[in-house]
Amino acid sequence: MALHAIAASAIDQPGLLFQLTKVFADHRANITSVDIHNTAEESEIYMEFTLADDVIDRVVEDLRAIPGVHRVDETPSFAKIYGKRIVVMGGGAQVGFVAMGAISEADRHNIRGERISIDTIPLVGERELAAAVRAVVRLPRVKLLVLAGSLMGGEITTAVEEVRKNGLYVISLNMPGSVPDAADLVVSDPVQAGVMAVMAVAETARFDLMRQLKRRY
Amino acid sequence: MALHAIAASAIDQPGLLFQLTKVFADHRANITSVDIHNTAEESEIYMEFTLADDVIDRVVEDLRAIPGVHRVDETPSFAKIYGKRIVVMGGGAQVGFVAMGAISEADRHNIRGERISIDTIPLVGERELAAAVRAVVRLPRVKLLVLAGSLMGGEITTAVEEVRKNGLYVISLNMPGSVPDAADLVVSDPVQAGVMAVMAVAETARFDLMRQLKRRY
Numbered sequence: 438m439a440l441h442a443i444a445a446s447a448i449d450q451p452g453l454l455f456q457l458t459k460v461f462a463d464h465r466a467n468i469t470s471v472d473i474h475n476t477a478e479e480s481e482i483y484m485e486f487t488l489a490d491d492v493i494d495r496v497v498e499d500l501r502a503i504p505g506v507h508r509v510d511e512t513p514s515f516a517k518i519y520g521k522r523i524v525v526m527g528g529g530a531q532v533g534f535v536a537m538g539a540i541s542e543a544d545r546h547n548i549r550g551e552r553i554s555i556d557t558i559p560l561v562g563e564r565e566l567a568a569a570v571r572a573v574v575r576l577p578r579v580k581l582l583v584l585a586g587s588l589m590g591g592e593i594t595t596a597v598e599e600v601r602k603n604g605l606y607v608i609s610l611n612m613p614g615s616v617p618d619a620a621d622l623v624v625s626d627p628v629q630a631g632v633m634a635v636m637a638v639a640e641t642a643r644f645d646l647m648r649q650l651k652r653r654y
Numbered sequence: 655m656a657l658h659a660i661a662a663s664a665i666d667q668p669g670l671l672f673q674l675t676k677v678f679a680d681h682r683a684n685i686t687s688v689d690i691h692n693t694a695e696e697s698e699i700y701m702e703f704t705l706a707d708d709v710i711d712r713v714v715e716d717l718r719a720i721p722g723v724h725r726v727d728e729t730p731s732f733a734k735i736y737g738k739r740i741v742v743m744g745g746g747a748q749v750g751f752v753a754m755g756a757i758s759e760a761d762r763h764n765i766r767g768e769r770i771s772i773d774t775i776p777l778v779g780e781r782e783l784a785a786a787v788r789a790v791v792r793l794p795r796v797k798l799l800v801l802a803g804s805l806m807g808g809e810i811t812t813a814v815e816e817v818r819k820n821g822l823y824v825i826s827l828n829m830p831g832s833v834p835d836a837a838d839l840v841v842s843d844p845v846q847a848g849v850m851a852v853m854a855v856a857e858t859a860r861f862d863l864m865r866q867l868k869r870r871y
Contacts, residue, residue, distance in 0.1 A: 461672065468690060481791070515793075541776075569736065
């Protein structure tokens with residue numbers, strides 16, 4: 438099963454994705470990721486998929502034959518370019534320092550062939566944070582979530598428990614509230630938390646940080 | 655045209671997306687974003703779409719009727735939760751400080767009702783950076799790119815010119831190489847560059863930073 442990616446431009450119209458996916462279904466391709474980007478009348482479509490047979494040329498040819506489609510190219514996949522994602526959310530002050538640690542550490546691993554990107558959002562409010570935590574598992578390529586604040590609990594804790602059941606690792610800063618108790622790992626220093634987050638997901642790391650489950654540092 | 659989003663779980667199988675998109679086409683829904691997330695045998699599918707008619711209940715009902723689909727729920731959209739994205743790429747040292755500035759400033763705007771997230775990747779190499787720049791325009795919701803390094807030119811500059819033609823704003827740190835000449839705005843201090851990036855895309859900002867085009871600070 439080889440992984441492929443294509444980028445296509447087409448006239449934005451209802452049913453476009455239906456026609457595109459029919460081509461993939463016809464060739465027994467398994468679509469693993471889709472991104473659609475609309476600009477005025479145009480749709481830019483990006484798709485990742487695996488093919489059992491060596492029919493990529495025919496897939497591209499059939500896509501080009503769809504009315505309204507004016508460009509289809511093979512392209513490197515997001516997994517190759519942006520790699521694994523770590524998401525950091527919470528208060529601006531703490532998110533900034535976690536990001537600093539994570540970016541520095543990701544640099545060291547990316548130089549050795551990893552691809553790790555650090556995505557952040559400063560957010561305030563229990564309801565807003567809980568919704569953002571729940572949505573993380575619907576984002577592609579996210580491996581780990583860092584919660585960086587000075588007080589988190591209630592609905593956010595429930596959301597943390599839910600996403601951990603979906604296989605997402607969660608690191609929490611040491612803070613008041615029940616979120617630290619629900620996390621896989623609790624770290625006091627935000628820079629250290631960022632570094633550990635990267636170590637936990639890097640294939641280039643020398644040991645498995647997540648064997649330290651439920652420890653506090 | 656109302657914006658909706660759904661999250662669905664289904665058995666991972668070729669043709670699944672084809673069957674889902676058929677339902678959207680039947681109801682004349684315009685799909686604006688799709689994310690697929692595969693875990694073992696399961697596919698988690700997230701879709702954003704606009705509907706001309708008030709038929710969301712029938713869309714959900716028809717999706718639930720597809721064989722292999724075992725859950726479909728309406729959900730808040732990524733645009734509501736994570737909002738606009740700013741992407742920062744380049745060297746770890748510089749990316750870290752740009753992120754610090756951008757996260758602090760995004761915090762101030764997000765408190766006032768904006769939703770801006772800051773995504774980063776530390777990367778080395780002309781070819782790798784050029785590919786990452788080109789791929790940015792295929793990522794959803796990205797409004798602005800910050801190039802943060804100490805030397806960028808060649809193929810990266812060509813990529814910057816391409817993405818600017820696609821409507822993406824580019825801020826460059828002041829550095830050797832031809833990238834600063836190709837950018838919309840050049841800023842010497844990385845924290846300031848991050849802050850300006852957020853000001854440029856925030857609806858809550860008091861003025862339009864991009865009227866300063868081709869200036870250097």
